[in-house]
Each structure stands twice: as C-alpha cells, then as structure tokens.
Amino acid sequence: MYWLPITFVSVTMVIALLGNLLVIIVFKCRWRTTGATQIYILVLAALDLACTFASMPRDLVTFVALRDNPPGTNESDCFIQREDSSMKGFCKVTVFLTYQLNFTTASILVVIASNVSNRQGHEQRSEV
Numbered sequence: 001m002y003w004l005p006i007t008f009v010s011v012t013m014v015i016a017l018l019g020n021l022l023v024i025i026v027f028k029c030r031w032r033t034t035g036a037t038q039i040y041i042l043v044l045a046a047l048d049l050a051c052t053f054a055s056m057p058r059d060l061v062t063f064v065a066l067r068d069n070p071p072g073t074n075e076s077d078c079f080i081q082r083e084d085s086s087m088k089g090f091c092k093v094t095v096f097l098t099y100q101l102n103f104t105t106a107s108i109l110v111v112i113a114s115n116v117s118n119r120q121g122h123e124q125r126s127e128v
Contacts, residue, residue: 009060023045058095
C-alpha cells in the first residue's frame with residue numbers, strides 16, 4: 001500500500017510543474033499589460049515551483065524509505081530522521097525552505113487580496 005503516497009506525490013509534482021510553468025508562460029508571453037496583480041501571480045507561480053522542488057523530492061525519498069521499512073518495525077523511522085543519517089542536513093534545509101516559501105506565499109496572497117479589495121473600493125466610490 002506504500003505505492004499510493006509515492007504515486008500521489010509524483011502526480012502532484014508533475015501537475016505542479018506543468019501548471020506553474022503554464023501560468024508563467026501565459027502571464028509572461030500573452031498578457032500585454034502588466035499590473036500589480038499579474039506580477040504577484042507570477043511571483044506566486046515561481047514560489048510554488050520552488051516549493052515543489054524543495055519539498056516533494058524529500059517526500060518521495062521519505063515514502064520510498066518507508067516502503068522498505070513499514071511502520072511498526074524498528075527501522076520504520078525514515079533515514080532522514082535518524083541521528084546517523086547523512087541526509088539530516090538536507091532534511092533540515094528543505095523543511096526550512098518549505099516553511100519560508102509557504103509563509104511568503106501566504107503573505108503574497110494577503111497582498112493580492114488587499115490589492116483587489118482596494119481596487120474594488122475605488123471603483124465603488126467612483127460610481128457614487
């Protein structure tokens with residue numbers, strides 16, 4: 001049953017890669033005007049790509065390691081979390097990057113919502 005998370009992360013990684021590249025291509029090559037929202041969306045796509053490459057390979061490695069050592073055995077902890085692991089630094093760096101990228105993404109989403117809200121407020125005031 002350990003093939004299910006491996007398949008899910010692999011499919012999600014491919015969809016994230018293709019989807020974000022498509023967003024970058026459309027917004028960079030097809031849009032004639034460049035507003036603040038378009039720039040924020042481009043930045044979001046780039047951050048999502050970075051998060052995809054920072055966290056999903058680590059998840060794949062973890063699930064593959066757990067496939068050979070199912071939970072409940074002495075070796076069920078992933079080699080990334082073991083004290084003697086040479087990959088411990090890799091794990092710490094990717095977890096840190098994932099948190100930072102997700103925090104930055106959330107901050108940019110707040111800015112986009114604020115930008116759209118301000119724009120709608122200006123449109124409503126000009127109608128009155």
